[in-house]
Amino acid sequence: MVDLNKEVQFVKNVGPNRVKLLNKLGIHTLGDLISYFPRNHEDRSVPKKIIDCKDGETVLIKALAVTRVTEMRTRRLSIYRLIVRDETASCTITWFNQSYLKDKFKQGEKYTFFGKIENKNGVFQMKSPVFDENGIDKNTGRIIPIYPLTYNLSQNMIRKIIEAGIDEVYGNLEETLPDYLLKKYNLLEINETYKNIHFPKSNTDFLRAKNRLVFEELLALQLALFRLKEGQVSGEKGIMFDKNVNMQDVINTLPFTLTNAQQRVLKEINSDMEKEQPMNRLLQGDVGSGKTVISIIAAYKAVRSGYQAAIMAPTAILADQHLKNFEKTLNQFGIKCELLVSSITKKNKQKILEKLENGEIDIIIGTHALLEENVVFKNLGLVVTDEQHRFGVKQRAKIVAKGNNPDVIVMSATPIPRTLALILYGDLDISIIDELPPNRKKIETFAISKELEDRLNGFVKKLINEGRQAYIVCALVEDSEDLNLKSVTALAERYKTEVYNEYRVEYLYGKMKAKEKDDIMQRFKDGEIDILISTTVIEVGVDVPNASIMVIENAERFGLAQLHQLRGRVGRGEYKSYCILKNEGHSKVAKERMKVMCQTNDGFIISEKDLELRGSGDFFGTAQHGIPELKIANLFENVRELKLIQEIASRIMADDPLLEKEKNWKLKKLIEDKFTSRIEI
Numbered sequence: 001m002v003d004l005n006k007e008v009q010f011v012k013n014v015g016p017n018r019v020k021l022l023n024k025l026g027i028h029t030l031g032d033l034i035s036y037f038p039r040n041h042e043d044r045s046v047p048k049k050i051i052d053c054k055d056g057e058t059v060l061i062k063a064l065a066v067t068r069v070t071e072m073r074t075r076r077l078s079i080y081r082l083i084v085r086d087e088t089a090s091c092t093i094t095w096f097n098q099s100y101l102k103d104k105f106k107q108g109e110k111y112t113f114f115g116k117i118e119n120k121n122g123v124f125q126m127k128s129p130v131f132d133e134n135g136i137d138k139n140t141g142r143i144i145p146i147y148p149l150t151y152n153l154s155q156n157m158i159r160k161i162i163e164a165g166i167d168e169v170y171g172n173l174e175e176t177l178p179d180y181l182l183k184k185y186n187l188l189e190i191n192e193t194y195k196n197i198h199f200p201k202s203n204t205d206f207l208r209a210k211n212r213l214v215f216e217e218l219l220a221l222q223l224a225l226f227r228l229k230e231g232q233v234s235g236e237k238g239i240m241f242d243k244n245v246n247m248q249d250v251i252n253t254l255p256f257t258l259t260n261a262q263q264r265v266l267k268e269i270n271s272d273m274e275k276e277q278p279m280n281r282l283l284q285g286d287v288g289s290g291k292t293v294i295s296i297i298a299a300y301k302a303v304r305s306g307y308q309a310a311i312m313a314p315t316a317i318l319a320d321q322h323l324k325n326f327e328k329t330l331n332q333f334g335i336k337c338e339l340l341v342s343s344i345t346k347k348n349k350q351k352i353l354e355k356l357e358n359g360e361i362d363i364i365i366g367t368h369a370l371l372e373e374n375v376v377f378k379n380l381g382l383v384v385t386d387e388q389h390r391f392g393v394k395q396r397a398k399i400v401a402k403g404n405n406p407d408v409i410v411m412s413a414t415p416i417p418r419t420l421a422l423i424l425y426g427d428l429d430i431s432i433i434d435e436l437p438p439n440r441k442k443i444e445t446f447a448i449s450k451e452l453e454d455r456l457n458g459f460v461k462k463l464i465n466e467g468r469q470a471y472i473v474c475a476l477v478e479d480s481e482d483l484n485l486k487s488v489t490a491l492a493e494r495y496k497t498e499v500y501n502e503y504r505v506e507y508l509y510g511k512m513k514a515k516e517k518d519d520i521m522q523r524f525k526d527g528e529i530d531i532l533i534s535t536t537v538i539e540v541g542v543d544v545p546n547a548s549i550m551v552i553e554n555a556e557r558f559g560l561a562q563l564h565q566l567r568g569r570v571g572r573g574e575y576k577s578y579c580i581l582k583n584e585g586h587s588k589v590a591k592e593r594m595k596v597m598c599q600t601n602d603g604f605i606i607s608e609k610d611l612e613l614r615g616s617g618d619f620f621g622t623a624q625h626g627i628p629e630l631k632i633a634n635l636f637e638n639v640r641e642l643k644l645i646q647e648i649a650s651r652i653m654a655d656d657p658l659l660e661k662e663k664n665w666k667l668k669k670l671i672e673d674k675f676t677s678r679i680e681i
Contacts, residue, residue, distance in 0.1 A: 002172040004031030012164035021153040033165040034194050037632050038145035041206060044114045045142050051088035055119040060140055062086060062112050065105045091124035110134035112141060145198050166195055176670045177216060178663050188212045214633045218642055222649035223667060224675045238278030238405040239381050242305040250300045250329065262290050265431040269298050279407035285433030286603035287568030288440050291411045292322065295384045296329050298409060303335050303362040307381025310399060311365040316341040316514060317521045321542050323365045340366035343515055371398050384409045434604065442601055443571040447581040447594035456580055457499050460549060464503055464530050468575060469546050472533045473566055474553040492533045503530040510537045536562060545573025556585025560593050560610035564603050589613050
C-alpha cells in the first residue's frame with residue numbers, strides 16, 4: 001500500500017522550492033495533497049461556435065490562427081494579439097506582458113481557447129485565455145479543477161502537482177469504508193473517488209466522488225462523537241448536588257430580572273446538577289445575553305453543596321472581570337473567590353495553591369494557568385469554560401481530570417446553528433439563551449466605502465469629544481502588499497500622527513506579551529486611551545461600557561460570525577453605539593455579508609447566513625475545538641445527508657458500541673486515524 005505520510009517534497013513536480021508554498025496551504029504529506037480538494041470545477045469540454053457566443057460569456061472555442069502574433073508596446077505594457085477564425089466568425093485574442101507567446105502560434109494551425117468573450121455588435125474579442133494546441137487536452141477540452149491558492153502558486157502548477165500525486169496513489173489506496181456500507185449506499189470505491197474528485201470525466205463522476213467523501217467525513221465525525229459521549233455516559237458516577245440548595249436564593253438578590261431564556265436554562269442546569277450522571281452542557285448565548293450570571297448561580301449551588309468550582313477564561317483581563325462579577329454577587333453569601341493567572345507573583349501563587357488544596361477557596365477563576373499540574377483542588381465539583389472556541393477538547397478534559405467526574409458547563413458567545421452545534425459538540429447537551437435582556441440597545445451598523453472616510457473620521461472625533469472611546473479593528477499586524485490590507489502598525493502610525501493626533505491612540509495585537517496586552521486593555525477600560533487600534537485579539541475581551549463605536553477596516557476580509565463577535569465589544573453601556581464596516585470588496589458574497597450585518601443584530605440569524613455563505617470548512621475555527629476541519633462536507637448544503645448519517649451512525653453504535661466486530665474494523669481505524677491525536681475516543 002502507498003505511504004500517505006510521505007513528505008510532499010518528494011512528490012513529482014514539487015521539490016524544495018515549491019514545498020514551502022504547499023506548506024502554506026497546509027499540505028505537508030502525500031495524504032494532505034490528494035485531500036486538497038478543488039473549490040469548484042470549470043467545464044472546458046464543450047466548444048461553442050464563435051458566432052453563437054454571448055457578450056461576457058466564459059466559453060471554449062476551437063479556431064485556426066489566421067495571423068501571426070503581433071506585438072505592440074506602450075510605456076507600461078506589451079500587448080500581444082492573434083486573430084483566429086472558425087467556420088462562423090473571427091475573434092481577436094489579446095494577452096499582456098507575455099513575451100513567450102510571440103512565437104507560440106503558427107498560421108493555419110488549429111487551437112482551443114478558453115476565456116471570457118466580448119461580443120460588441122458582432123466583433124469578438126477574448127483577453128488572456130488559456131489555450132491548447134489541437135489534440136492536446138492540458139488546459140482545455142475537459143473538466144478542470146480550480147483550487148484555493150497562495151501567492152506565487154498558479155492553478156497550472158498545483159494541478160500538475162496534484163495530478164502527479166493522484167497518479168502515484170491510484171490503484172494503491174486502501175479502502176476506508178466497510179463493504180456493507182459501500183454496497184448499501186452505492187458508494188464509489190476509494191481510488192476512483194480521489195481520481196474523480198480532482199479530475200472527473202463528467203459531472204456524474206464528480207458528484208459520485210463528492211457524495212462518497214461527504215458520507216465518509218460526516219460518518220467518521222458522528223461515530224467519534226458518539227463514542228466520546230458513550231464514554232462519558234457509561235463512565236463512573238458523577239456528583240448529585242444537594243436538592244435543598246435553591247438557586248432562587250441568589251436570583252432574589254440580583255438587581256435585575258432574569259429573562260425567560262435564562263430561567264429556562266437554569267432549570268436545565270439545576271436538573272442536571274441534581275442527577276447522578278455528570279453534566280456536560282454547552283451554554284450558548286449571544287454577546288450580552290447573560291451567560292456569566294448563569295455560571296455564578298450554578299457555582300453557588302456547587303459551593304453550597306460542599307464542592308469547589310473552577311471558571312476558566314481565555315485571557316487574564318477577562319478572568320479578572322469574571323472575578324469582580326462573581327464577588328459582587330457571592331460575597332454576601334460568604335463564598336470565597338480567588339484569581340489565578342500567570343502574572344501573579346510566585347509567593348502569592350503558592351498561597352493561593354495551598355488555600356485551594358485545603359478548601360479555603362470556594363471558586364477559583366483563571367486562565368490556562370488552571371491547567372498546570374500543581375493546581376490541586378480539595379473537592380472540585382463544577383468546571384465552567386468561558387469562550388469555549390478558545391479551548392480545545394483536551395484542555396477541557398485536563399481540568400475536568402482534577403476532580404472526581406465534576407459537572408461541566410461550556411460557555412460560548414459564538415452563536416452556532418443548532419445543526420452545527422450538534423456536530424461540533426456531539427459530546428454535550430445544549431442550552432441556548434435566545435433572547436437579550438430588555439435594556440440591551442441595538443448597535444447601529446453601517447457599511448461604507450472609501451469615499452466616506454473623512455466623514456467617518458469626523459464622526460469618531462465627535463463621539464470622543466463627547467467623552468466616548470473607539471475601537472478600530474484591522475486584519476493584519478504588518479502591511480501586506482499583495483493583499484493591500486491596512487495593518488495595525490501602519491494605521492496606528494497614521495492615526496497617531498495625522499488623523500487623530502490630538503487624541504490618545506494605542507494599538508494591540510495577538511503576539512504582544514500577555515502582560516503588555518492586559519496593561520493596554522486595562523488602560524482602555526480605565527479611560528486612559530481614546531482610540532484602540534487592534535487585530536481580532538479583542539474579539540474576546542472585557543466590557544468597556546464607555547466604548548461606543550467600532551470601525552472595522554477591510555470588513556470584507558472577515559467572516560460574518562467574526563464581524564458579529566467584534567461588534568459585540570460595543571453597546572455594553574448606556575450610550576448609543578455604532579459599528580462601521582469599511583468595505584472595499586465588490587464580490588456578491590462581500591455585499592451580502594455587509595447587508596446581513598446592517599439588517600440584524602441576532603447572532604443566530606447571522607451564524608446561519610455565515611454557514612450558507614462560506615460553508616463549514618473551518619467554521620468558527622473548528623480545528624480549535626479539537627475536531628478536524630470539514631474538508632468537503634458543507635453543513636448548510638448537506639443537512640439532508642447529515643440526518644441520514646446520524647441515523648446510520650446511531651444504528652452502528654447500537655449494534656457495536658466499541659466497533660469491535662470484524663465488519664466495523666475499517667470504521668474503527670478511520671476514526672482513530674482522524675481523531676486520536678485530537679480527542680480521547
